[in-house]
Structures are given as structure tokens and as C-alpha cells.
Amino acid sequence: MTQLNLLNDQGAEIPLARSTAASFFKGGKGDLKKSNLTSPSLIVFTILLLLIFRLTNVQAQENLLTLEEAIRTGLENNFSVKIANNDQDIAANNFSRGNAGMLPxxxxxxxxxxxxxxxxxxxxxxxxxxxxxxxxxxxxxxxxxxxxxxNGTRMFVTYDRLNEIQQASNLDAQATVENLVADIASAYYTVILEQELLTVIQSALELSDIRKQLAKTQYEVGRTSKLEYLAAQADYNADTSSLISQRQQMYNARVDLNTLLARSPDTEFSVPDQIDANLELRLIGLKETMLSANPQLLRARQEENIAYLTTRELKADRLPxxxxxxxxxxxxxxxxxxxxxxxxxxxxxxxxxxxWNLFNGFNRNRVIQNAQIAMETQQYATQDLRLQLEAGLEKTFINYTNSIQLIELETENEAIAQERAEIALERYRLGNTNSLELREAQRIAVAASGRLLDAVYSTKIAEIELMRLSGKLASSNY
CATH class of the missing domain: 2.20.200 (Outer membrane efflux proteins (OEP))
Known part of the structure; x- marks a missing residue:
């Protein structure tokens, strides 16, 4: 797995440690050469593996899907955006003086x-x-x-209400776009995560294969028991099973992204091998932006205006x-x-x-009272939505800051686990330790690499959600 990078506000890269599992395979092959276990079949296998990797890498560059391209494709093809655009067109058509009753x-x-x-x-x-x-x-x-x-100024109030409905429809379309961008970005980085986890597991499997070959050779020359060889083979099979499961996870993530882009689920594409995260977001600025730009909150305020204008329309019916x-x-x-x-x-x-209707059984008063109650209800709904958005912003920001701290911690843990695994492999090659110690070092290294990937991924997902809540996701660099 290649190096992961984080970006600060100035665009400078903060390097993270390389995957422990990938380093395992690299160091393991060097140790294997030192032990004079390089058989012709193993050399042929290595050459084939390198050729396959190079061909795969070339093909991946040709089918590389950038996040910008994914978002552009999704906005062009996704059906939810098309439906929102149609609703927006209907609201624009309805906003007319004729529909308000002003024309003859x-x-x-x-x-x-x-x-x-x-x-x-x-x-x-x-x-x-x-x-x-x-x-x-x-x-x-x-x-x-x-x-x-x-007609008691009703036509003018109706015209204003139709204008508010059009603006509300625009906000609905904006919210649909931002939600889709957030979903696409999350799915895109999920594919990267699953791809990198697959690389970690593949590296672990390669190390298990080296260990199995060492155990087999040592068993054949009488330096270890058959139990040691069987244990290595069992661990190799377990890692193979993990690899199969991870391939399924990666395939599912790719299908989910293709679905969001409204294209065939089996469309082939490749993604980069790094996740760039902004580590400089501030809660105060995000909250201020959310209160002024979040489309859901603005939509709720539009509903308040619509409810108020509806009440004015009904009151206008009291006039001739x-x-x-x-x-x-x-x-x-x-x-x-x-x-x-x-x-x-x-x-x-x-x-x-x-x-001029002077009396209709108090029905007009009843309808006006209901409209006033509905307006008050919408005000409560707006206040409740604001509290929910603020709570969601607070929790997401805490997750964001904790993930950044975990990146620093897991980077150190990954480096320690890598060094420990290299030492364990060398000791195992020299016969100074058993397979249990090597397996435990391998497990810790793989887990550390996975936690580091999860920390970077969690930071990015939290960043995406913070940008969505603040209402700036569609206008940002995503």
C-alpha cells in the first residue's frame, strides 16, 4: 500500500507511515533470499507477480476515476437530482401573476x-x-x-406565497445536490478504504505464505515439528478467507458508488490510493455558516413564511x-x-x-385559526430542526477531532508494530522464536494498519458531514 497523506489549510502534505503489512512483504522477501530458500519456482512466481502488478497499474491509470469526475457524473445522471430539477421547474412555472389571479x-x-x-x-x-x-x-x-x-389584497399575498414556494423548491434542489455530493464523496472514499484494507490483507497473506514456506522447509530438514508447519498452513488459510471477505467488501463498495452515479453496477474504474483530509476546520465558523447557509434550515424558514402568507390569504377573504x-x-x-x-x-x-360574504357559519374564522396554529407549529419545527443540526454538528466535530488525534496515535503505533514484526520475522528465520510470536506480531501489525486507515477515513467522512451541515459542500472543492 502506498503512502497516505493529509493536507493542512496551506496545502502542505503531512506524511503518514507506510503500511506495516506491505513492509512485512518487502522485508520478508529479503530475508527469504538470505536464507537460500529461493527456488526456481519462487523466482518465477515473483516475476509473474511483478508483471501482473505492472499491467494492473497501467490499466488502473487508464480507468482512474477522480472525485471531481464522480461528482460531475452523479449530478448529470442521478435520478434524485433530475426529479429535484423537475420540481424546481414546476415551482418556477407556478410563480406567475396569472396563477396569483392578477390578470383578466x-x-x-x-x-x-x-x-x-x-x-x-x-x-x-x-x-x-x-x-x-x-x-x-x-x-x-x-x-x-x-x-x-x-379581492382584499389576496392576489398580491398569493403572488408572494408562490415566490416563497419557488425559493423553497430551489432550496430543496440545493439540499438534494449537497446530499448527493456527500453520498458520492463518502462512497468514493469507502472504495479507497476497502482497497487499502485489501492491500493490507494481501500483504499479510504474502507474509503468511513466506512463513508457511519457511515452516515447510524447516520441517523437511528436521528443524521444527509438523505441528509448527500445520499451524502456519492454518494461519495462511485464515488469511486467505479474510482476503476473500475483503474482496467482497470492496466489490460492494464499488457497486454502491456506481449506483450513486446512475451507471451499470459492474462498470470498471480505479481510484487513487490516498485520502486527503483537511485538519484545520473550526467549530465556531462551521456553526455560523450552518445557521446562514444550511439548506434544510433555510427551507424550514421558508415554510414559516409560506404559513404566514397562507394566513394572510385567508384573512383577505373577509373583505369584498x-x-x-x-x-x-x-x-x-x-x-x-x-x-x-x-x-x-x-x-x-x-x-x-x-x-361580500358576511357570514358562513364561522367557517372562515375556523380556517384562519387553524392556519395560525399551523404557522406556530412550523415555528416549533424550525426551532427543533436548528437544535438537531447544532447537536449533529457538535457530535460530528467531536468525532472529527478525535479521529485526528487517532491518526497521530495510530501512526506511531503502526511504526512500532512494523518494527516489532520485522524483528519477529528475523528471529523466526533464525529459529530464535516460534510461530506464535510471529503470528501475534503479524496480527498486531495488520490491526495497526487497519486502525490507521480507519482513523484517516473517519476524519474524511466527518469532514464531509461537517461541510454538508454547514451548507458549503456543493460549493466547496469536492
Missing amino acids: NLDLLAARDFGIQNSESDFFNGNEQNISGGRSNSINASAVVSWTIF IIDITGRYDHVTQESEAGFLLYGQSNNFAYGVTAR
Whole structure:
């Protein structure tokens, strides 16, 4: 496993110790040469291993997926972002003066009727009129315009409420983007973690293989018992089982990341072998930024405004409504029966209509009271959300600072465990110790490497969550 690095605010790298397990394999192979156990098959195996590593490394560079590329792909393809964008477009379309009731309505009506009439008529002067199959038709066309010019200022309040809804939709989209960026970044670094843990376990397995070969050779020349050789073989099998499990963990992490990027789960890619973490975050600055930029908190405040404007809309219903209307009618009639053979008229009318509901069984008061209660409830919800966000920020920051301390501690522990393992391997090669001591040193070294990786990973995940809570994740360098 290659070197892990941390970054401070100035961008300077703080180096961490190399993996103990990787150093095991390196030192172990040197000791193996000194012991004259380099058989031709082992040399061939080593050459093949180096060739495979080089080919794999070249292919990995070609399929390297950077975090920036992963986030860009996720924002372009992820379905949650597309849904949020569609909701944002709907809210933008709804924010209009026409939807608020400020603009007039214009209706055009047209009709044409046909008829056949049979009639018999006797008049006072003695005349008679008998018509059979008399045809008639009429054309009616109208244009009607109506415009509410006053409804207790409700239309203006509605327009403001639609604006608040649009802004709330924008905040929803922002929150969706930030949550997705956080999920992608976490999944991305999880892949790196699982990859590095796999390297540690692979190095441990390689060391176990060296130990097994040493035990086998020593058993064949009579320097140790068969029990020692069987124990080495059993430990080798146990490490192989751990390697298989870790491969599964790594595969699952890669599938999770591909899913977030909305692409095929089996898409091949590689990731870097280091995790860069910012060690200079400050709680006070994060809290101030969270209160002013967290999209969830801003969304809750928007809901307060929406509830307030809803109450004002309902109160506006207590006032009268005034409409102005205009109408133009065109009528044409033709008939072969009756007194009028042809007629045409054009009419224009206009007027003002006022209506005012004075009593509706106290229902209006009830609705207004419920709206005021809902507004108060939303205020409580905003206060509760703020407390939850502050608590989450505090706990995450404590985890962040503790992880940084663990990095310093585990770096030292990893170096100590590495030195101890090297000494144990040398003593085992010389026959001055047994396999139990070597196995214990190996286990401690692998555990130290794993804890160091977990500390770096936990620091990064805490950093991502702190940036998300502060509302600056989408606008940061992620």
C-alpha cells in the first residue's frame, strides 16, 4: 500500500507511515533470499507477480476515476437530482401573476344552430299560414372578459406565497445536490478504504505464505515439528478467507458508488490510493455558516413564511371582491317560418360586480385559526430542526477531532508494530522464536494498519458531514 497523506489549510502534505503489512512483504522477501530458500519456482512466481502488478497499474491509470469526475457524473445522471430539477421547474412555472389571479380572463363563445319547423297559423284577419319543412339557422358569437380588481389584497399575498414556494423548491434542489455530493464523496472514499484494507490483507497473506514456506522447509530438514508447519498452513488459510471477505467488501463498495452515479453496477474504474483530509476546520465558523447557509434550515424558514402568507390569504377573504366585466355578442338568425325571415344584432355590455360574504357559519374564522396554529407549529419545527443540526454538528466535530488525534496515535503505533514484526520475522528465520510470536506480531501489525486507515477515513467522512451541515459542500472543492 502506498503512502497516505493529509493536507493542512496551506496545502502542505503531512506524511503518514507506510503500511506495516506491505513492509512485512518487502522485508520478508529479503530475508527469504538470505536464507537460500529461493527456488526456481519462487523466482518465477515473483516475476509473474511483478508483471501482473505492472499491467494492473497501467490499466488502473487508464480507468482512474477522480472525485471531481464522480461528482460531475452523479449530478448529470442521478435520478434524485433530475426529479429535484423537475420540481424546481414546476415551482418556477407556478410563480406567475396569472396563477396569483392578477390578470383578466377572456372567453370566446360561438354556436350555430339548425332547425326544421312545421307550423299552421290562423290570424284574426282570416289569413292562414301553413309551413312544412321550414328551415332556420342561427349564429351566436360572444366575447366575455372579467377581471377581479380587488379581492382584499389576496392576489398580491398569493403572488408572494408562490415566490416563497419557488425559493423553497430551489432550496430543496440545493439540499438534494449537497446530499448527493456527500453520498458520492463518502462512497468514493469507502472504495479507497476497502482497497487499502485489501492491500493490507494481501500483504499479510504474502507474509503468511513466506512463513508457511519457511515452516515447510524447516520441517523437511528436521528443524521444527509438523505441528509448527500445520499451524502456519492454518494461519495462511485464515488469511486467505479474510482476503476473500475483503474482496467482497470492496466489490460492494464499488457497486454502491456506481449506483450513486446512475451507471451499470459492474462498470470498471480505479481510484487513487490516498485520502486527503483537511485538519484545520473550526467549530465556531462551521456553526455560523450552518445557521446562514444550511439548506434544510433555510427551507424550514421558508415554510414559516409560506404559513404566514397562507394566513394572510385567508384573512383577505373577509373583505369584498370587486370584478369588472365586459361582453360583446353577435347574433344572426335566418328562418323560413315565423314573422322574422332574417335578423342580426351586435350587442356590447359592461359593468361592475361586487360581492361580500358576511357570514358562513364561522367557517372562515375556523380556517384562519387553524392556519395560525399551523404557522406556530412550523415555528416549533424550525426551532427543533436548528437544535438537531447544532447537536449533529457538535457530535460530528467531536468525532472529527478525535479521529485526528487517532491518526497521530495510530501512526506511531503502526511504526512500532512494523518494527516489532520485522524483528519477529528475523528471529523466526533464525529459529530464535516460534510461530506464535510471529503470528501475534503479524496480527498486531495488520490491526495497526487497519486502525490507521480507519482513523484517516473517519476524519474524511466527518469532514464531509461537517461541510454538508454547514451548507458549503456543493460549493466547496469536492
